[in-house]
Amino acid sequence: MLNVPPQAFPAPSSQQRAAAGGRAKVPLKPGRSLMDWIRLTKSGKDMTGLKGRLIEVTEDELAKHNKKEDCWICIRGFVYNVTPYMEYHPGGEDELMKAAGTDGTDLFDQVHRWVNYESMLKECLVGRMAVKPIAAPKEITSVSEEKKQLNGMLPEKKVLGASSKDLTPSYDWFQTDNLITIVIYTKQKGMNAELVILDCENKRLRGEIIVDDYSYLLEVDLDHAVQEDMAVNIAEKVGKVEIILKKKDNVHWKILGQPLENHNTFMKRTDRGLFYRKCKLVSKTEVTHDTKLFCLLLPESTHLHVPTGQHVYLKQIIAGTEVVKPYTPVLPFLPLDFQEPSCHDSAHLYLMIKIYSCGLFTQALDRLQIGDYISVSSPEGSFKKSQVQTSEDLFLLAAGTGFTPMVKLLNFALTEVSCLRTVKLIFFNRTEDDILWRNQLEQLALKDERFEVQFILSQPVRDWVGKQGMISPSLLSEFVKRSRKDSKVLICICGPTPFTEQGVQYLKDLGYSQEEVHPFTA
Numbered sequence: 001m002l003n004v005p006p007q008a009f010p011a012p013s014s015q016q017r018a019a020a021g022g023r024a025k026v027p028l029k030p031g032r033s034l035m036d037w038i039r040l041t042k043s044g045k046d047m048t049g050l051k052g053r054l055i056e057v058t059e060d061e062l063a064k065h066n067k068k069e070d071c072w073i074c075i076r077g078f079v080y081n082v083t084p085y086m087e088y089h090p091g092g093e094d095e096l097m098k099a100a101g102t103d104g105t106d107l108f109d110q111v112h113r114w115v116n117y118e119s120m121l122k123e124c125l126v127g128r129m130a131v132k133p134i135a136a137p138k139e140i141t142s143v144s145e146e147k148k149q150l151n152g153m154l155p156e157k158k159v160l161g162a163s164s165k166d167l168t169p170s171y172d173w174f175q176t177d178n179l180i181t182i183v184i185y186t187k188q189k190g191m192n193a194e195l196v197i198l199d200c201e202n203k204r205l206r207g208e209i210i211v212d213d214y215s216y217l218l219e220v221d222l223d224h225a226v227q228e229d230m231a232v233n234i235a236e237k238v239g240k241v242e243i244i245l246k247k248k249d250n251v252h253w254k255i256l257g258q259p260l261e262n263h264n265t266f267m268k269r270t271d272r273g274l275f276y277r278k279c280k281l282v283s284k285t286e287v288t289h290d291t292k293l294f295c296l297l298l299p300e301s302t303h304l305h306v307p308t309g310q311h312v313y314l315k316q317i318i319a320g321t322e323v324v325k326p327y328t329p330v331l332p333f334l335p336l337d338f339q340e341p342s343c344h345d346s347a348h349l350y351l352m353i354k355i356y357s358c359g360l361f362t363q364a365l366d367r368l369q370i371g372d373y374i375s376v377s378s379p380e381g382s383f384k385k386s387q388v389q390t391s392e393d394l395f396l397l398a399a400g401t402g403f404t405p406m407v408k409l410l411n412f413a414l415t416e417v418s419c420l421r422t423v424k425l426i427f428f429n430r431t432e433d434d435i436l437w438r439n440q441l442e443q444l445a446l447k448d449e450r451f452e453v454q455f456i457l458s459q460p461v462r463d464w465v466g467k468q469g470m471i472s473p474s475l476l477s478e479f480v481k482r483s484r485k486d487s488k489v490l491i492c493i494c495g496p497t498p499f500t501e502q503g504v505q506y507l508k509d510l511g512y513s514q515e516e517v518h519p520f521t522a
């Protein structure tokens, strides 16, 4: 719906536009880019037809505005007049019309909950949905009870049904003269650093524990100040997470602090809003003529490890509007020695980003100076390491910056998956100059006999003797072959949307099952 998808960018004449089909990929008319939309919203034009007045909207009223030329949509209780946005929606008018005159929250969340519609559509805000009177529940928990101070007693948890109650994590805390220790009992085996996300800024502590598709949140305004550095200990087998904070002053804390809005909740990850922290740009180095490696430093009081195959969202204010785009962290380089799990530097985040000459977000990114800050979200993504853990053959089909999720995946596969016999990267680019980390990939292929790389160019220049062309059934049947008749195979695919969609279809036609193919998407 109200997406600003990365898939919106192909220029009208590009190959991507031509092949685009399905959701969120329609050609926009000239003058209908996100920047044009931002300009229109800042022009002072009355976007709602209500001259800036906000109204209460009933369901009946909302339902009346269900036409292209008069379209209102409700998202999370707020109603927007999206009529002027129709032509700017990268997913197309029809996609937007699916929610016309109704509550589009679920549809929005399914497609792109990360898009900051509040900022994008603030000039289109009509008002709030009128609250329907509901019968009073028999027992009402008073707000003051909910908001009571945290003294180690566990307040009532919002969330899930009774059956899931036993799975809900809980916490406790204790102190010494210098330290505050918070213990979270996750009730999950196999806890690891990637499942624990912590941030502490200005006494505000936020600890998120990922439990499969769910998230447990501890969110407290601490009673006293703490130092920036904190320690996290994870007892993997028993699922216990210890957060150790250093007191700034050696005073005795009577309570841990005041609970914040989502404190002690356990809910579906997709129902939690994205959380951002400000990271400092510490270096920016050239990878190719148009692609750079950005190194961001996480705050000292943040504990965040982006799992293999997952991405983060970067947020910037561009022309007064918050714009959010996804990027997949990579490693600073391709490690060549895969003898043992590499010890990653967890203080930095490396992003390999292609700067488009007319790209809204990447141009703004490229203008960032060393020392500037940018907001980075917690990780998201559907890839699970277990998908590759039992594979014997791993095929990575990457196009352009679609190479980024393959970096950590390669490292993980070659380091930690002992049953893998072959790992093959088939890397599609326009020209030789566009190939990312070519040298490193070739070195790796020389060093590790399980690994092979094949470069395929769609617009080769001069005397390219290698393979040419675009993704096709014949190319895939030549390169994607099981090493043995019954090998367990995983094929990961990432690149421009048409590339990924075509790849998935061709692989299906070649007989690979859905479980054997993982497409990376937002």
Ligand code: FAD
Pocket (backbone or CB within 6 Å): 005, 006, 007, 008, 009, 010, 011, 012, 014, 016, 311, 325, 326, 327, 328, 329, 351, 352, 353, 354, 355, 356, 357, 358, 359, 360, 361, 362, 363, 401, 404, 496, 520, 521, 522
């Ligand atoms: P836009 O303003 O959206 O595009 C403006 C113009 O730029 C277009 O009209 C077109 O002329 C040009 N343009 C942009 N992209 C293309 C293209 N592919 N082909 C031809 N012309 C184009 N990108 C990375 O560089 N690194 C990553 O690690 C990365 N990870 C991603 C992870 C996910 C899950 C997804 C969905 C996307 C990822 N992307 C990544 C893409 C990224 O999110 C942005 O879409 C991209 O940076 C372009 O943003 P922009 O605002 O600069 O361009």
Ligand code: NAD
Pocket (backbone or CB within 6 Å): 006, 007, 015, 016, 017, 018, 019, 020, 311, 328, 354, 399, 400, 401, 402, 403, 404, 405, 428, 429, 430, 431, 434, 457, 458, 459, 469, 470, 471, 494, 495, 496, 497, 498, 499, 502, 520, 521, 522
């Ligand atoms: P590009 O435009 O330079 O194209 C690279 C290669 O992709 C081409 O040489 C061609 O072989 C293939 N290709 C391009 N358009 C195609 C089409 N219409 N049909 C079939 N094949 C096509 O690529 P780029 O500018 O580096 O873009 C990379 C893309 O990867 C972006 O769309 C980005 O959003 C996406 N990406 C997605 C993720 C993710 O979902 N996790 C991560 C990183 C990048």
